[in-house]
Amino acid sequence: MTPTKVLCFELFGDYAQFRKFFTNMSPLSFSIPPKTVLMGIIGAMLGVDKAENPEYFTPQDSFLALRLMNPVKRTRIAHNYLKVTSARHLYDYDQHKPTNVEFLKDVRYRLYFSCQDEEKYLKLKSKLEQHHSHYTISLGISGCLANYEYLGEYELEPLESKTVTLLHSVIPTASIEELIIDEPLNLQKVVMPTFMNNDREVQSYDEVLFEQNGKPISIKIKDAYYKVKTLNDVIHGI
Numbered sequence: 001m002t003p004t005k006v007l008c009f010e011l012f013g014d015y016a017q018f019r020k021f022f023t024n025m026s027p028l029s030f031s032i033p034p035k036t037v038l039m040g041i042i043g044a045m046l047g048v049d050k051a052e053n054p055e056y057f058t059p060q061d062s063f064l065a066l067r068l069m070n071p072v073k074r075t076r077i078a079h080n081y082l083k084v085t086s087a088r089h090l091y092d093y094d095q096h097k098p099t100n101v102e103f104l105k106d107v108r109y110r111l112y113f114s115c116q117d118e119e120k121y122l123k124l125k126s127k128l129e130q131h132h133s134h135y136t137i138s139l140g141i142s143g144c145l146a147n148y149e150y151l152g153e154y155e156l157e158p159l160e161s162k163t164v165t166l167l168h169s170v171i172p173t174a175s176i177e178e179l180i181i182d183e184p185l186n187l188q189k190v191v192m193p194t195f196m197n198n199d200r201e202v203q204s205y206d207e208v209l210f211e212q213n214g215k216p217i218s219i220k221i222k223d224a225y226y227k228v229k230t231l232n233d234v235i236h237g238i
Helices: 035-046 118-130
Strands: 005-016 062-068 074-083 095-115 147-158 164-167 176-179 187-196 202-211 217-221 226-228 233-235
Touching (some): 095 118, 095 233, 118 147, 202 217
């Protein structure tokens, strides 16, 4: 979709864990939340049933951009997983497995969201203004509780493609015309899920690029991107 306005809020927490799907024994975390996670958080705010949430906002009728506000910081926390078959076994368990789990620390992300359904859009706006969420929101797993700060509703100004700009948001690598590195940057590319169906089967993945300290990237972009009026952030959808 081509958005004309966005709802902007910042999501933050002490810890986050966005588990990489290919790790089992020692879970690792993505450096940023995948789009599927962010859509799940928005659905939780609105009170959408988890069985319906994955297809509640489709790529064709919604827009989401993500900006990293704090540098990526990682830590590992030891967990002791217990194998139990009943509540009694919590006190008299037979097997356990010590595991190091990777977490992100002191995370803060700026989200820009819009959708074609006016009813859904206005409902989310009302929730954000009241600082209310239907379900408790978390950053990946239930132990990493999240909070948010609503910044407001902003108009978008379309920008001309293939001109050099300072981009503040995460961008799919397929949308990059040219990357211009004129200062030291800590760039990372990662493949992440972008959409799943209600059977929780991932339908699409994208490779995205971002700067791990939250610095803007000097870049030429092939397709549509926008300036957020008042904030002056330049963003591209994920």
